[in-house]
Amino acid sequence: MKSEIEGLVKQLESQNPTPDPTVNLEKVGGCWKLVYSTITSLVSRRTKLGLRDFISLGDFYQNIDIAKGKAVNVIKFDVRGLNLFNGRLTIVASFKKASKSLMNVFRKNYDILLGIFNPDGWLEITYVDDTMRIGRDDKGNIFVLERSEENLI
Template sequence: MIGKAALIDVIAGTNRGLLATDLQKQAILAAIANLEDLNPTPRPVEASNLLNGNWRLLYTTSKALLNLDRIPFCKLGQIYQCIQVETKSVYNIAEIYGLPYLEGLVSVAAKFEPVSGRRVQVKFERSIIGLQRLIEYNSPATFIQQIESGKKFPAVDFPINSDTQQGWLDITYIDDNLRIGRGNEGSVFVLSKA
């Protein structure tokens, strides 16, 4: 698909948005809008077979995520989102790199509730921030299994008041390996199946 290839091409070299110039940002948003018009899945939230699984962030305008790269001596590594449709769970995991042996992890667990064919309400429940070595982080899948088993980590591990910490996300494009979302704070997310 030409629109999809164009989006991937214009995102290349921006390091998920960290290195995007204003001109690139405009071109990326235009490519996203063009691709959204070609969405092959009219009701993305109901396409659980497409939505379910592990996703890797390719591009975002989210300042909350991009600012993780501004922590002194740290660089933002891969960012993953795991969606489990059956349990209506979503896990966001950002890997942080920097000084040797001080690789970190920022993770948020949430529940989602479909409110329309393309919108989900998201309620954040738990945040885990710590060193990868101390929490024995190997992969997003293993880490999520540990969270679901109720494991407490030697990290900053705390519940989030879901009454105050919530938002929504519109899924504006989804196919077998690409997803685009727009959040309540105006952020755009482009992810590929991991």
Template structure:
């Protein structure tokens, strides 16, 4: 049976799934399912001490995220999901790199609501797309502080209708430093706590 180290080894070198062959994808999904069976946290949504914090994406099958790497002259940098349990907020942040001084950022802010011990309903509220320099982006933490302070950015900064833009996420594994989730569009996410 594969454990955490085996999953990390399986996803190494796949660049979050961008470079994974079909054979690697299948092996990773098996390793994920095996690890989910060993979830040490029966009700992940209730484990706020584990859930809260900044998570870096290690692997995903999400086409929406992986397609950000297909924009001409751009490469996908780090992707973060930052969860603030006390405000039921989640911030998805993707760093984009390309031409010098034109590094970008794609971010979505949302609210989440627990609906079971492992599922959260997610309602998207705000999208921010722009250049890191104009946004004065230095880290996910400082960026989130700016958002929470109500700052408007020199970027495409628009509200999202949360009645029409929502989804759910099942947290199928969580411990002190690893989280696995499965989304309503069939995507799988493996993240490590930063």
């Protein structure tokens, strides 16, 4: 199933209607809901206190404010057995766009640059249209998001 989804993602990326999303940032801005990811650390890693046994993670959202250069990531959760106890974890990150040539240099020399600059990580938007966004991070993870009307801020 995972390889089928990744194959479909590659097909979509090859048909990207917005070849350079950083030039068309208005397509990237707004609220997005995560619908698929290859990242496993969010669901498989246990905390030292065993909180995964009690906390159930819900939807993941990302609200991108182009004007402020901020991405607000929201993870909804609830505590199993306590229907009245739920909440959300909000993480605010700043971003700046990198030129295509800079990204190519960075990709080719990632290990060397990592040692020099020690970046927090990067995400390349590989597909975006009016309703869907696909990205790949520096660790090779794929993220598929759909546009959402959720008001998180």
